[in-house]
Amino acid sequence: MLIDFFLHLKASRLPVSTREFLSLLEGLREGVCGHSLDDFYLWSRTCLIKDEALYDRFDQAFGAYFQEVSSLPGLDVDLPEEWLRAAMKKHLSPEEQARLEKLGWDALMETFRKRLEEQKGRHQGGSKWVGTGGSSPFGNNGTHPEGIRVGGESAGNRTAVKVWDRREYRNLDDSIELGTRNIKVALRRLRRFAREGAAEELDLDGTIAATARNAGWLDLMMRPERHNAVKVLLFLDIGGSMDDHVKVCEELFSACRSEFKHLEYFYFHNCVYETVWRDSTRRHTERIPLQDVIHRFGPDYKLIFVGDATMSPYEIVHQHGSIEHMNAEPGATWLRRLLDAYPAAAWLNPEPERLWDYRKSIELIRQLVGGRMFPMTLDGLSRTMQSLSKKH
Secondary structure (H helix, E strand, O other), rough: OOHHHHHHHHOOOOOOOHHHHHHHHHHHHHOOOOOOOHHHHHHHHHHHHHOOOHHHHHHHHHHHHHHOOOEEEOOOOOOOOOHHHHHOOOOOOHHHHHHOOOOOOHHHHHHHHHHHOOOOOOOOOOOOEEOOOOOEEEEEOOOOOEEEEEEEOOOOOOOOOOEEEEOOOOOOOOOOOOOOOOHHHHHHOOOOEEEEEEEEEEEEEHHHHHHOOOOOOOOOEEEEEEEEEEEEEEEEEOHHHHHHHHHHHHHHHHHHHHHHEEEEEEEOOOOOOEEEEHHHHHHHOEEEHHHHHHHOOOOOEEEEEEEEOOOOOHHHHHHOOOOOOOOOOOOOHHHHHHHHHHHEEEEOOOHHHHHHHOOHHHHHHHHOOOOOEEEOOHHHHHHHHHHHHHOO
């Protein structure tokens, strides 16, 4: 069985050797690890994998080989109430959805204003009034390719061009324990070490040389601690569709906090505008002008955006296009200002790369950042660090 496991790892392009496999068997014979599958996983990874960057590939190969060991969950699981409610929503046929006309920005806003003046009470369903369900472009929990969500939760379509509701977001947790160290391994490619500050670290080589010059009398030499001198400016998209990617963003955020000594971070929603914030619990009262950020941090900072770039195109190219407020200038204008101020820049996108070509907003953002958008995968992170390391 274990010989087949060894051959399976080789077939998965993992550089495992016969000597390492014999060490694995010897440890099993001596009882180094326990009898559970988890114990064997840790022991086999310790013996066979020497490069942290290969941990994910090993996990996939291990899971594929031992997938039949773990019993599959039964089918007698209670369906979530949320799923049942969603199943009861009105489903439009493709022909009906094709008949739903996109009003366009100006017509949409003008029609919404008239509806508010005319409507006198709550409305359920239908295709005209502000209500819930139905195919009206105004309300919530309905189906329309381009509308204004008023209150309530999103129906999951993610096609609203504006949201008339005060939404609350939460900060990303920078102390979360990483499930994998691959993110840190990738970030280490963006390093420029320097020794600055107070001399607090023992300089062993210097001490030996100074003691030798001092005829054997001990002469302790100290030096500043060596640290990564790269400066990073991190802009994180939170809320809305980014709720699907909280876990991987927290892992990235935590890795950045531990890897970069000079890290400044700010939050935004969908697209950057004239203000950003540091604390989501006070984002309505303590916003930071983006122009102040540009003036405070110099062009030696590496600029990294993290977001799925999934939004209405109006939010990027249209005045007053923000989903939450009436912005005086389009998001594209502020994005260009940041890119002009920080030549070394990149955009990390947690959405699968295969979906990018199907979303207009992602295409617009990719054009604005000069094609420097990368997927939030191990390979994508490596390419991001390589791009940021180039001289601009």
